[in-house]
Each structure stands twice: as C-alpha cells, then as structure tokens.
Amino acid sequence: xxxxxxxxxxxxxxxxxxxxxxxxxxxxxxxxxxxxxxxxxxxxxxxxxxxxxxxxxxxxxxxxxxxxxxxxxxxxxxxxxxxxxxxxxxxxxxxxxxxxxxxxxxxxxxxxxxxxxxxxxxxxxxxxxxxxxxxxxxxxxxxxxxxxxxxxxxxxxxxxxxxxxxxxxxxxxxxxxxxxxxxxxxxxxxxxxxxxxxxxxxxxxxxxxxxx
Numbered sequence: 001x002x003x004x005x006x007x008x009x010x011x012x013x014x015x016x017x018x019x020x021x022x023x024x025x026x027x028x029x030x031x032x033x034x035x036x037x038x039x040x041x042x043x044x045x046x047x048x049x050x051x052x053x054x055x056x057x058x059x060x061x062x063x064x065x066x067x068x069x070x071x072x073x074x075x076x077x078x079x080x081x082x083x084x085x086x087x088x089x090x091x092x093x094x095x096x097x098x099x100x101x102x103x104x105x106x107x108x109x110x111x112x113x114x115x116x117x118x119x120x121x122x123x124x125x126x127x128x129x130x131x132x133x134x135x136x137x138x139x140x141x142x143x144x145x146x147x148x149x150x151x152x153x154x155x156x157x158x159x160x161x162x163x164x165x166x167x168x169x170x171x172x173x174x175x176x177x178x179x180x181x182x183x184x185x186x187x188x189x190x191x192x193x194x195x196x197x198x199x200x201x202x203x204x205x206x207x208x209x210x211x212x
Contacts, residue, residue: 003155004096005146005178008107008114010165010185012089012123015078019047020187022074030058043187044141044168046108046133047071072110079117086183088206090123095210097126102153106145106162108133129153140169143176150178161200167191170199 010016023042027034042050051064051071060067096103103126107114111132118124129152136144143157150157162173165185173180182199184192196202203209 001101001159001161003102003104003150003153003160005104005106005149005153005160005162005173006093007140007162007164007166007169007183008105008109010187011163011183012085012093012105013083013117014086015083015117016165016185016187018075018078018083022071025074026054026071032058043166044139046139047110048108048134049139072113076113076116079113080120083117085121085123086206088210090121091210092206093123093126102128102155104129104131104149104153106131106140106149108140108145110134140164140166140172143172143178146173146176146178150176164199167194167198170195174198 006012008015009019020039023039024034041053047068051067054060055062055064055067062070093103105114105127107130109132111130114130115124118127129149131145131149131152133139133145136142136148138144146162147157150160157177158179160178161181162169162178163181163183164170164173165183165188167188170180170182180199182195182202184202184204188195
C-alpha cells in the first residue's frame with residue numbers, strides 16, 4: 001500500500017450520529033418527524049444533494065447556501081469541541097504516516113469542519129491531501145472524489161486502500177479500481193453482511209488493524 005484514502009464522518013470521526021441528530025432537529029423545527037424511509041433517502045447522498053430535497057419538502061424560502069449555513073451552524077460546535085476520533089484512529093494514521101504511506105481524506109463533508117476537528121484532535125499533520133465531493137459534483141456512488149484524492153497524493157488507485165463506512169462509498173471506490181476496507185459504525189450495523197461481502201476487508205474498529 002502506497003496510499004490510504006479515508007472517509008471522515010463515521011470512519012475516522014465518531015460523528016454520524018451528530019449529522020443525523022441535526023437532520024432530525026431540522027425536520028422537527030419544521031413540524032415533521034423524519035421517517036425511516038426519508039432517512040434512507042438521505043443516507044446515500046451528499047449534504048449538497050440533500051438540501052434541494054429539504055427545500056422542496058418544506059417549501060422553504062431560503063436559498064441552498066442559506067440552508068447549508070444553517071445546518072453547518074448546527075453542527076459546527078460539535079466539531080469544534082466534542083466530537084472524538086474513533087478508537088485507534090489516531091494511532092493508525094500515525095503508523096501509516098511514519099511508514100511513508102501517503103494519506104488523503106475523501107469526504108462529503110466540509111473542509112472547515114474537518115480541519116477544525118482534526119487540528120483539535122492532533123491528526124491534521126498526518127493528512128497529505130484532501131478531496132471533497134463538492135469539488136467533483138457527484139456523490140460517493142461514483143469514484144470521482146477518490147480519484148481526485150489519489151491524484152493529489154500522487155498514487156495510482158490500485159496502490160491505494162479506501163476506508164469507508166457506507167455502501168455507496170465502497171461501491172464508488174471499487175468502480176475506480178481501489179481496494180476497499182469497510183469500517184463498522186453504529187449507523188451501518190444493519191448493512192454489516194453486505195459490507196463484508198462487498199469490501200476487500202472489514203473492521204469493527206481501528207484496533208483490528210493495529211493488532212495485525
């Protein structure tokens with residue numbers, strides 16, 4: 001392995017529950033309970049893609065940028081103060097960095113939130129490059145964001161492993177020719193069997209790799 005590409009939310013950061021809490025709270029503010037069916041719709045798309053759906057759902061007068069700022073404001077304090085890394089994530093990043101592996105993040109999240117959290121948690125110095133879904137204009141069921149991340153660290157896809165917690169991300173990375181490692185998160189527990197079948201490897205936590 002010459003390159004390692006990491007998703008952020010639910011993979012390195014224990015943050016997926018925060019985004020779901022924000023989405024649920026946003027719905028409640030507009031007098032609606034978020035159903036399981038609607039929640040599944042949001043699971044496979046980026047936040048940028050979900051905002052027009054919310055605007056249409058509630059006939060909002062705000063622009064997409066205004067809604068985005070509202071949602072980011074609701075989550076920012078968590079990234080700034082409380083969100084933890086998943087157990088063993090810092091040690092694994094440090095090990096890869098020390099062995100000369102190039103490290104990138106490929107995320108549907110936002111640069112300022114990622115950087116704020118990673119600097120607070122002492123891992124920003126291990127990240128060689130970043131790629132964001134907003135830069136490529138498609139979600140993670142496509143390989144584009146992973147290909148951009150690989151390009152920025154100067155490593156061919158076949159020499160990289162992509163670490164992801166969502167099925168769409170594993171599928172997208174495999175389309176790009178990457179090896180994949182699925183990472184357990186409470187929000188993907190119902191997809192464990194499918195993730196194990198699809199990904200090249202599966203871990204329940206980063207300590208699985210640290211002990212190997």
